[in-house]
Each structure stands twice: as structure tokens, then as C-alpha cells.
Amino acid sequence: MRENLIFSGIPEQTPDDPDTNIKTFMAAHLNLSPDTINKITFHRVHRLGRPSNKGVVKSKGKELKGKPDEQEDLTFVKNYQPKEGATHLRILLHGPVGAGKSSFINSVDSVLQGRITDRALTDATSGSSFTKKYKTYKIHKGPDDFYSFVFNDTMGFEKDTNTGVLVEDVKLALKGHVEDGYKFSPSQELMEGDKGYRSAPTLDDKVHVLVCVLPVGSVSLISEEVVKKMREVRYAASDMGIPQLAILTKVDEACPKTNRNIKDAYKSKYLKQQVDAFSLLLGLPQSSIFLVKNYGSDGNMNDDNDVLILSALRKIITSGEDFLNDL
Known part of the structure; x- marks a missing residue:
């Protein structure tokens, strides 16, 4: 070659x-x-x-208009192959209800397909988590093949007990013990021997990178209870050596300047303050927190928006690959 x-x-x-x-x-x-x-x-x-x-x-799927950073990131994503022993890189998304986890999966799929997609179902009106099951999303690279990374969406965290996903279930997912299609129960932890429990997970079943998703405008509003749950998951991932990153969504809604020009996302003083605040809140380095505007079903493709999504995706993949290489 x-x-x-x-x-x-x-x-x-x-x-x-x-x-x-x-x-x-x-x-x-x-x-x-x-x-x-x-x-x-x-x-x-x-x-x-x-x-x-x-x-x-x-190019196949997506059309580019000569943006060097976007082309470089897209080339990296298209060419990526995990280390020997793993057939794909598994990316687990977690965060509060309505954070934009499913929308981020759709946005990545949209960028790589060159059109708006909505495979991961979302809901803009429900006050509770719309995602109920643990599901793996593969993204088509061609008619008969897929990109070498997969996403897992989880039920959202909620403030009250007996609502939202349980922290222990997310920890089990990190270890690969949760089977695809398992329906989360807010009141009952998944236990060994239960339907949906995988007793002998392989490297492919385990999570290789953990990504927290949160609307950037909610950084100062998120409840202490939800923060505690996200921290607990992060600490569990750290104990396993799993890298953690964060996606702050809805940057256009939080910052009028960015809404006028998405290219200004990283120039916004307000968004920078939110990144700093979230870094302190969850203990993540600022370099591991990315600003993104998710695509919606009624939106149009935008190259400047694609740049933000691809940049975050590339960092997610490289972090996960570093983890695999250290095994």
C-alpha cells in the first residue's frame, strides 16, 4: 500500500x-x-x-470541502484498526438524562455517512431516560462492513433513587458483564446468574474508553447526587485503567456567539468557563473535555460542526487504543 x-x-x-x-x-x-x-x-x-x-x-459517504483538520481526522477514523486481539474498540457513553448521549452517536453516524441519521432513538420531551436498554451501535463503513469502533448507550443517571440507571450496572458494563439488549432496572441491580449477565466477557465485550456526556449549559445546574454517581463510575474506570473523556453538548444553545458561528466554540469565554468548571467537578483534565453541537433530525450538515465531532471522536479512539496497547 x-x-x-x-x-x-x-x-x-x-x-x-x-x-x-x-x-x-x-x-x-x-x-x-x-x-x-x-x-x-x-x-x-x-x-x-x-x-x-x-x-x-x-469520498465515500461524506463530501469534504478541503478543510485540512477535518480531512486528517476523517482519514484517521476511516483507517483505524484496533490492536491484534480486539475486533473493535468499545466506547461507553454515560451521563444524566437528556445529556445528548444518543444524539452524539447519531451525530458521529451522520458525519461518517454524510447525511443526517437517527438510528439511536432520542426524545426531546420526556423528563426521564428514553434509553432503557444496553445497546451496541455499529456504524456502517460500506454495505457489508463497519468502522472498527462501537458505541454503547446507557440509561441516564437521575437525582432520585429508584430512577435512572444504577451505578453498579454501569460498572458491570465496564467489565463486559452486561449483555447487549439488557433492559436496565432502576430498582434492581443486575446479578450473576440473571438474564442479561455475561459471566465470561472477552476483550471485545469489555469497555475500552468511557465518555461522559453533558449539556454545557447544565454544568452549573447538575445535582450533587448525579455528580456523585458520575464520579463513582469514573473512579471505577480509573481502577480498571480505562481512559475517561467528556463531551459537552448543546454549545449553540448555551452561547449566542457560538450559535452564530460554530467555529467560535473554543474561542468563547463562557464555554471555556464551563469546561473549567466541569473539569473541577468531575476531576477530568481540560484536554479531555470536548465541545460539540449534536445534529438533530431537522438540521443540515455543516462542515464546521463536523470538525468538532471528528476532533472529539479521534481523541476518543486514540485514548481507547492507548488502553488496548497497554494491556
Whole structure:
């Protein structure tokens, strides 16, 4: 496999299809047979320099418009493969009710598919957790294959007892003891021998990176009881060596400046204050806390929004991979 090949002197076409143009160039100037050319595949082909038109870079699923950071992060995500012994990287999301856990899964799926998706069901009106079951989400890379990471969504934490997911059940999920499809009970912990309990989890069943999700505008409003539950899960993950990160969602709703231009998310003094506050609240380093605007079913794709999502996703994956490499 060759990386970062550069061809020069290939005229621009209208519409411009760099993939086809390169194969035509190879047939005309490199004396390669049609059979040989047909066997050549490209991960991504794009034209360098200033385009004469809109300069849209074509790729499978998502179309990019030449943003270097976005292209680099997308390439990393598409090429990622976990260490030998694991078939995928497992990412567990946790947080309070209505934090945007399911919406973040949908947002990652949307970015990688190049269209708005809503596979993980969400609810904007319910005051209780909409997610009831422990479910694994795989993201399609093609018709017959998937990206090498999976998400697990959990029932949200709630202030009152007998509501929301139990901390002990989330700890069991970290260890791989919770089977896919298990329905959480706010009043009864999952025990060994129960239906939904996995007695002998494999490396693939276990969680490799833990991600806390919270609306950025709720940092100062979250109850002490919920914070205590999130801390307890974080401490359990630390004892297992599992890395932890955080996603602060709904940045557009919390900051008018960011709502006008999502690129200003990390320039906002207010959002920076919330990151600092959450860092102190949960004990996470600021470098492990990311600002994101999730996609909704009524929204449109936005490259600047994709940059935030892909940046967070890449850090999640690299943190999980570091954990796997240390095993």
C-alpha cells in the first residue's frame, strides 16, 4: 500500500472527478493495462491547490470541502484498526438524562455517512431516560462492513433513587458483564446468574474508553447526587485503567456567539468557563473535555460542526487504543 502519492499536470475537468482523472492519466502515460488499473483502489483522492469551482472533494459517504483538520481526522477514523486481539474498540457513553448521549452517536453516524441519521432513538420531551436498554451501535463503513469502533448507550443517571440507571450496572458494563439488549432496572441491580449477565466477557465485550456526556449549559445546574454517581463510575474506570473523556453538548444553545458561528466554540469565554468548571467537578483534565453541537433530525450538515465531532471522536479512539496497547 502506498500513501500520499502526488500526481501533477492533470487538467481539471467539469465536473471534476479526481479518481477517474488519475486512472485515465495512468492509462495514457504509465502504460498500465486496463486490468491492472481496474485492480487499483484509492482510499481518497483530492486535488491540491485552489480549485476553479467549488472544489468539493469526493469520498465515500461524506463530501469534504478541503478543510485540512477535518480531512486528517476523517482519514484517521476511516483507517483505524484496533490492536491484534480486539475486533473493535468499545466506547461507553454515560451521563444524566437528556445529556445528548444518543444524539452524539447519531451525530458521529451522520458525519461518517454524510447525511443526517437517527438510528439511536432520542426524545426531546420526556423528563426521564428514553434509553432503557444496553445497546451496541455499529456504524456502517460500506454495505457489508463497519468502522472498527462501537458505541454503547446507557440509561441516564437521575437525582432520585429508584430512577435512572444504577451505578453498579454501569460498572458491570465496564467489565463486559452486561449483555447487549439488557433492559436496565432502576430498582434492581443486575446479578450473576440473571438474564442479561455475561459471566465470561472477552476483550471485545469489555469497555475500552468511557465518555461522559453533558449539556454545557447544565454544568452549573447538575445535582450533587448525579455528580456523585458520575464520579463513582469514573473512579471505577480509573481502577480498571480505562481512559475517561467528556463531551459537552448543546454549545449553540448555551452561547449566542457560538450559535452564530460554530467555529467560535473554543474561542468563547463562557464555554471555556464551563469546561473549567466541569473539569473541577468531575476531576477530568481540560484536554479531555470536548465541545460539540449534536445534529438533530431537522438540521443540515455543516462542515464546521463536523470538525468538532471528528476532533472529539479521534481523541476518543486514540485514548481507547492507548488502553488496548497497554494491556
